[in-house]
């Protein structure tokens with residue numbers, strides 16, 4: 001049986017093959033859910049910050065589902081940093097990861113399986129716990 005981490009890596013790889021730049025899809029969903037967040041990216045005219053942030057989130061996901069060298073610290077630190085410096089509360093920060101999951105699921109379509117869904121749910125729970133503990 002394929003383990004949960006492998007399922008997540010495979011889903012990301014497949015999504016990357018089908019859609020080489022997920023940035024517009026992720027942020028479309030983010031701004032649909034939180035229209036007020038658009039103003040936070042007003043200076044990001046060429047979408048470089050948005051792309052960079054998404055790639056950091058992907059790297060964090062890869063680390064959390066693999067070597068686990070740094071992502072716990074990164075997510076914890078960024079949750080506090082975003083709250084203090086950008087006015088993005090933990091409740092809003094945490095929504096970024098389910099949006100990434102939903103985007104990958106939409107891109108995969110029929111290739112998204114119940115096992116992949118379960119693997120992502122477990123990962124999101126883990127991330128949720130990390131963010132909840134940040135700053136407390």
Ligand code: HEM
Nearest residue numbers: 037040041043049053056057060075078086088092093096
């Ligand atoms: C809804 C969730 C999030 C929102 C609204 C958000 C928003 C922002 C904003 C407004 C900036 C500053 C942009 C600028 O320099 O003009 C920023 C920077 C950054 N974000 Fe996010 N962010 C979110 C989630 C995340 C997540 C999940 C990660 C990674 C795990 C992340 C990593 C970063 C990094 C590395 C920077 C660069 C600057 C720094 O760390 O000080 N962000 N984010």
